[in-house]
Amino acid sequence: MKLTKTVSELRSFLAAKRAAGLSVGMVPTMGALHAGHRSLMERARRECGVVVASIFVNPTQFGPHEDFARYPRPLDRDLELCRDVGVDGVFVPEAQEVYPAGFTTWVDVEGPLSSTLEGAVRPGHFRGVATVVLKLLLMALPSVAYFGQKDAQQACLVRRMVRDLDVPTTICVCPTIREADGLALSSRNVYLTEAQRRQAPVLYQSLEAARAAAASGQNMTDRLKELVKERIAAASEARLDYAEIVDPDTFLPVAAVEREALLVLAVRFGSTRLLDNAFLSPPSAGAH
Amino acid sequence: MKLTKTVSELRSFLAAKRAAGLSVGMVPTMGALHAGHRSLMERARRECGVVVASIFVNPTQFGPHEDFARYPRPLDRDLELCRDVGVDGVFVPEAQEVYPAGFTTWVDVEGPLSSTLEGAVRPGHFRGVATVVLKLLLMALPSVAYFGQKDAQQACLVRRMVRDLDVPTTICVCPTIREADGLALSSRNVYLTEAQRRQAPVLYQSLEAARAAAASGQNMTDRLKELVKERIAAASEARLDYAEIVDPDTFLPVAAVEREALLVLAVRFGSTRLLDNAFLSPPSAGAH
Numbered sequence: 001m002k003l004t005k006t007v008s009e010l011r012s013f014l015a016a017k018r019a020a021g022l023s024v025g026m027v028p029t030m031g032a033l034h035a036g037h038r039s040l041m042e043r044a045r046r047e048c049g050v051v052v053a054s055i056f057v058n059p060t061q062f063g064p065h066e067d068f069a070r071y072p073r074p075l076d077r078d079l080e081l082c083r084d085v086g087v088d089g090v091f092v093p094e095a096q097e098v099y100p101a102g103f104t105t106w107v108d109v110e111g112p113l114s115s116t117l118e119g120a121v122r123p124g125h126f127r128g129v130a131t132v133v134l135k136l137l138l139m140a141l142p143s144v145a146y147f148g149q150k151d152a153q154q155a156c157l158v159r160r161m162v163r164d165l166d167v168p169t170t171i172c173v174c175p176t177i178r179e180a181d182g183l184a185l186s187s188r189n190v191y192l193t194e195a196q197r198r199q200a201p202v203l204y205q206s207l208e209a210a211r212a213a214a215a216s217g218q219n220m221t222d223r224l225k226e227l228v229k230e231r232i233a234a235a236s237e238a239r240l241d242y243a244e245i246v247d248p249d250t251f252l253p254v255a256a257v258e259r260e261a262l263l264v265l266a267v268r269f270g271s272t273r274l275l276d277n278a279f280l281s282p283p284s285a286g287a288h
Numbered sequence: 289m290k291l292t293k294t295v296s297e298l299r300s301f302l303a304a305k306r307a308a309g310l311s312v313g314m315v316p317t318m319g320a321l322h323a324g325h326r327s328l329m330e331r332a333r334r335e336c337g338v339v340v341a342s343i344f345v346n347p348t349q350f351g352p353h354e355d356f357a358r359y360p361r362p363l364d365r366d367l368e369l370c371r372d373v374g375v376d377g378v379f380v381p382e383a384q385e386v387y388p389a390g391f392t393t394w395v396d397v398e399g400p401l402s403s404t405l406e407g408a409v410r411p412g413h414f415r416g417v418a419t420v421v422l423k424l425l426l427m428a429l430p431s432v433a434y435f436g437q438k439d440a441q442q443a444c445l446v447r448r449m450v451r452d453l454d455v456p457t458t459i460c461v462c463p464t465i466r467e468a469d470g471l472a473l474s475s476r477n478v479y480l481t482e483a484q485r486r487q488a489p490v491l492y493q494s495l496e497a498a499r500a501a502a503a504s505g506q507n508m509t510d511r512l513k514e515l516v517k518e519r520i521a522a523a524s525e526a527r528l529d530y531a532e533i534v535d536p537d538t539f540l541p542v543a544a545v546e547r548e549a550l551l552v553l554a555v556r557f558g559s560t561r562l563l564d565n566a567f568l569s570p571p572s573a574g575a576h
């Protein structure tokens with residue numbers, strides 16, 4: 001497995017693979033890898049000739065009072081996981097390689113995709129995400145890049161950005177991976193206390209309850225959100241940030257589940273924010 | 289010569305050329321082609337295996353009261369010029385191909401490069417330029433793209449954007465082409481009345497005067513700008529928009545010509561704005 005730290009090393013590595021006729025699959029990550037990332041890498045491994053992962057804790061997507069400094073960075077363990085999956089190359093740039101002196105260009109996906117929900121709670125977050133993802137894609141020029149559905153708004157925004165800017169990469173969004181009790185895997189789960197961890201499956205449970213209600217004919221999103229809020233309120237350690245039901249392409253709120261809709265959820269346990277989401281379908285629409 | 293109107297046609301055309309081992313050179317234009325554009329295409333023709341030009345009057349770089357509607361669009365003559373130079377492919381997209389419904393992603397090069405001079409006179413202009421140039425480059429993925437020095441701030445901004453976003457294209461900025469009397473070629477020269485056209489060489493003459501003064505040791509930019517302003521003021525049809533001397537990489541004003549500096553000039557003749565620029569060097573620095 002090739003470790004690269006500069007864009008030019010990464011490009012040389014990939015140029016040789018491309019010259020050998022291999023298609024490139026990329027898994028951009030911030031490290032602290034778990035089974036969710038692993039599933040993305042495994043999918044890339046099945047679908048692409050050469051698989052490159054990037055590990056970069058992107059400073060520009062963290063707000064001034066967020067967890068950039070304490071974000072976990074277990075590099076050796078991360079590399080071990082990549083090796084185990086059969087990743088061919090790992091790109092681990094320093095911040096000054098990605099944002100050299102004089103850097104001043106930013107990518108903005110305007111509208112509800114960047115301004116509502118996570119965008120409202122974390123001003124500037126999606127500008128940082130869009131900019132770094134574009135840069136990583138242009139560094140490696142993969143045929144396919146893999147993202148997790150767990151960060152639903154990010155996945156949707158990346159898809160929109162790639163389409164709008166004609167980036168020659170297919171964005172593949174893969175299912176959320178969960179613990180046995182339903183908790184969505186996240187690098188931030190390590191922040192949870194034992195008591196918080198015990199209650200954290202309430203996100204999944206409330207999503208499942210809403211999904212079941214929608215599938216049995218409750219299509220009013222106000223009622224579905226109420227149902228979620230009640231469930232979250234019953235968990236003493238949990239504080240709801242938001243529960244919203246939106247159009248999966250635009251992130252505009254919908255009043256009724258008349259076609260597939262996305263229920264997105266953010267819940268605080270102490271200072272740790274957990275995200276989760278589920279697609280809701282009306283009874284007639286069949287399975288997702 | 290292949291004419292393409294959609295991104296997918298353009299990409300198919302170029303994929304076949306790339307498969308044959310040819311490098312791609314691109315000349316992005318807004319049409320109304322003149323000898324300036326021609327020189328870019330000729331250079332691309334000499335340096336690249338396949339040459340593609342784009343002709344697209346980009347609506348997003350025009351302000352609401354600018355000349356988008358009346359901007360010249362002599363397509364047949366433009367195609368004839370491309371054919372004559374030996375261009376291999378011309379990409380002529382409709383606006384909805386470049387900006388389809390739902391488009392909402394923008395590229396901003398922040399700081400003086402986009403906010404001063406042309407950016408101050410034309411708010412939003414450089415956002416439109418950066419976004420469309422990135423899109424065109426990602427549609428065609430050329431090894432080299434060719435721009436004219438005549439639009440100096442645009443050339444500098446494109447170079448910065450390409451570097452900041454890791455676009456895998458080399459930006460080649462080529463010398464301004466002039467009429468025999470020194471007037472820089474521009475698609476907007478056709479707007480000039482006869483009287484205005486007769487006086488228009490005053491831009492070049494004032495640049496040359498400043499260049500000569502700098503070369504003979506006058507390095508105070510206030511004095512050099514004064515010299516330019518006096519020359520422009522002497523032309524009855526001309527109204528100075530700005531004359532500024534800046535660092536060629538950052539477009540920050542400089543107080544003295546201690547290394548190579550860029551004198552940028554915008555002059556109105558009636559409602560027509562003409563741009564021109566020249567590099568100034570101190571006596572010791574030698575020729576540019």
